[in-house]
Amino acid sequence: MGEMDTLKKEADGLKTQIETARKAVNDTTMAAVASGVAAAPRIQLKNRKTLKGHLAKIYGLHWSADNRHMVSASQDGKLLIWDTYTGNKVYAVPLKSSWVMSCSMAPSGNLVASGGLDNMCTIVNIKAASPKTIRELDAHEGYLSHSRFLNDSEILTASGDTTCCLWDLETGKQKVVYKSHVGDCMCLAMSPDQNTFISGACDSSAKLWDIRDGGCKQTFIGHTSDINAIAFFPSGTAIITGSDDCTLKMYDLRADQEVNGYQDAALNAGVTSVSLSSSGRLVFAGYDNFNCNIWDSLKAEKVGVLSGHDNRVSCIGVPDDGLGICTGSWDSFLKIWN
Amino acid sequence: MPGVINMDELTDVDKAKMERDQKKIEVKLERWLTSKCCTEFMEAVQAGVEDDTLVKGIAEDKNPFKELKGGCVVC
Numbered sequence: 001m002g003e004m005d006t007l008k009k010e011a012d013g014l015k016t017q018i019e020t021a022r023k024a025v026n027d028t029t030m031a032a033v034a035s036g037v038a039a040a041p042r043i044q045l046k047n048r049k050t051l052k053g054h055l056a057k058i059y060g061l062h063w064s065a066d067n068r069h070m071v072s073a074s075q076d077g078k079l080l081i082w083d084t085y086t087g088n089k090v091y092a093v094p095l096k097s098s099w100v101m102s103c104s105m106a107p108s109g110n111l112v113a114s115g116g117l118d119n120m121c122t123i124v125n126i127k128a129a130s131p132k133t134i135r136e137l138d139a140h141e142g143y144l145s146h147s148r149f150l151n152d153s154e155i156l157t158a159s160g161d162t163t164c165c166l167w168d169l170e171t172g173k174q175k176v177v178y179k180s181h182v183g184d185c186m187c188l189a190m191s192p193d194q195n196t197f198i199s200g201a202c203d204s205s206a207k208l209w210d211i212r213d214g215g216c217k218q219t220f221i222g223h224t225s226d227i228n229a230i231a232f233f234p235s236g237t238a239i240i241t242g243s244d245d246c247t248l249k250m251y252d253l254r255a256d257q258e259v260n261g262y263q264d265a266a267l268n269a270g271v272t273s274v275s276l277s278s279s280g281r282l283v284f285a286g287y288d289n290f291n292c293n294i295w296d297s298l299k300a301e302k303v304g305v306l307s308g309h310d311n312r313v314s315c316i317g318v319p320d321d322g323l324g325i326c327t328g329s330w331d332s333f334l335k336i337w338n
Numbered sequence: 339m340p341g342v343i344n345m346d347e348l349t350d351v352d353k354a355k356m357e358r359d360q361k362k363i364e365v366k367l368e369r370w371l372t373s374k375c376c377t378e379f380m381e382a383v384q385a386g387v388e389d390d391t392l393v394k395g396i397a398e399d400k401n402p403f404k405e406l407k408g409g410c411v412v413c
Contacts, residue, residue, distance in 0.1 A: 007355055007358050014358070014361035014362060017365050018361065018364055021365070021369055025371045026372050027372055029376070030376045030379070033376040033380055037384065040393060043392070048404060048405060049403055068402070087406075180360055216360055216363070217363075218364060219360070234386065235383075237375070252370075254370040254375050255370050255375040256369045259372055259375065277392040278391065279384075279389070279390035280382070281386075322389075322391050322392060323396065323403070324391070324402075338391060
């Protein structure tokens with residue numbers, strides 16, 4: 001047997017052992033455990049504000065840790081920073097490359113990051129006299145799909161080159177490279193304690209990583225297409241993924257497997273984005289079919305819908321204080337609901 | 339630098355080794371019963387639901403996103 005065949009046989013054997021171990025602890029379902037819980041009320045959120053200003057598709061949004069400001073990215077070549085209480089634009093950052101796919105804001109509110117088909121992550125100081133690019137992080141070999149700051153000195157990125165990276169912003173260099181996915185990395189989310197993060201990829205798997213040592217600790221399977229969106233539940237013990245296979249899945253980290261699925265035979269649109277309410281009871285999922293569905297995370301029932309966009313909902317986010325939710329769309333508008 | 343791998347230099351055999359080695363790590367994980375995990379998860383969620391604005395709603399005068407009408411508020 002050639003070396004490749006031997007290695008493949010070993011890997012397959014280990015995968016079978018893993019599935020057996022998963023089945024052995026699978027003594028109930030979330031649906032069964034939650035059967036005694038009262039159903040979530042029908043959720044009817046009102047569109048409180050529509051933020052107008054972008055001139056093309058919006059690809060990303062991220063709330064500030066101050067629960068009031070927000071950054072959005074559009075292929076009109078701009079990042080806009082909004083005061084969501086007034087609806088006013090506070091800063092506009094022109095981008096060198098208009099092919100932006102994501103944006104994020106540092107917890108301090110001082111820095112924003114953006115990137116996309118230029119394969120770079122550009123870091124801008126928005127608190128300088130006028131927005132100033134301080135770093136261009138340039139080592140990924142594929143598009144930048146997602147980024148999240150740990151602090152003003154470190155940022156995590158996910159890339160179409162199948163890796164994620166932790167960067168040192170003082171030096172502009174990679175500190176850690178996370179390599180295990182075999183498809184483009186599309187999304188990432190940090191754990192509440194910032195010791196680990198999760199990534200979703202076009203290989204249909206989600207992975208849990210140790211931020212500091214770069215090791216992949218767990219791999220979650222089950223989706224049958226690209227995972228476009230991923231989030232930690234507030235408890236930090238479970239995650240949710242959204243996929244082009246039109247479903248969302250909840251995976252529990254300690255059971256190491258899927259414990260709940262969110263799908264509807266009538267839904268044949270891919271999931272583009274996901275965000276959770278402050279308790280984790282509600283899952284907000286943006287789809288290719290212009291809507292955002294609201295799911296009860298425990299009972300896996302649809303409990304509401306946010307409709308109002310005239311094109312795909314590409315990004316969603318709930319601020320840390322949980323007081324509202326923002327949707328961003330290819331129709332160029334951002335809408336705030338509560 | 340932890341985890342640095344020059345991807346251009348990875349052969350198919352290298353990739354197969356990486357996958358095999360990754361599964362060797364994952365097979366050792368201690369897994370909890372789903373009954374325990376789901377119960378704890380449900381309890382954690384329900385503990386926060388009363389304070390969850392998107393579930394419970396928000397009073398008009400406490401809503402930071404409400405439509406601003408004309409006029410000023412003098413405090």
